[in-house]
Amino acid sequence: MLPFDEQQVLYVLQSITEVSVAFIITNPFLFKQDYEFELDQQTIDQLNILNPTDALVYSILTIVEPFERTTANLKAPIIMNQHNNRGKQMILQEEPYDTKYSLIKGCE
Template sequence: MKIETKYHGLIEVQKEEVIRFPNGFPGFIEEKEFAVIPFTEDGTFHILQSVQTPGLGFALTNPFTFYPDYDFNLENQAVDVLELETAEDVTVYVVLTLADPFHLTTANLLAPVVVNTKNKLGKQVILTGSPYQTKHNLFPEAVAK
């Protein structure tokens, strides 16, 4: 199927690759279907693009690339919504707040986007009792200079 996107224009997306967010996306509860589209050739950054709304796309990355010690537990409610059976079915992303210059970009580690890759269900999870915040520097060494 063809979808209009925020950053890539009109593209082809396989229906079986669309991720359903049964409860919508926080702040956009009516948005229930998204595609993860590579944003950089090296696969470090992606766009979580709404299938319905061309102007709605979130920059994402795998948090473990930048924060190898990142760790959290999913509450049972999230496990149930995602219909998770094994940890191998999980992919985790974090939403980025892009900045200019890019080295000031931050990652929201408090609310990861968790995807069950087996059944294509997704949920942005708000972590409770977590030491993480909504704005962690993606490149802390560049900010410190």
């Protein structure tokens, strides 16, 4: 995970095995403060999350020109353990989130 901007709001999630594979990600709580869901036990075990504060949550962005049309995938967040750098993408089944959530709408 590499910083994409100086403010460290956007990051590049870069594959270490395939250089051409990368995603722009951000913290979804920056634009959707009421975003919430529960981690399933399988994810907690796979990532070896021992405390809630171990987990970091990111959303993959779909960058569009102009940037104001950029969206975030809230339906499938990336969960990372900040202590061991393990991560995975979860698909939220029950939550009413969208795969194309407007960042601008979230900041209004």
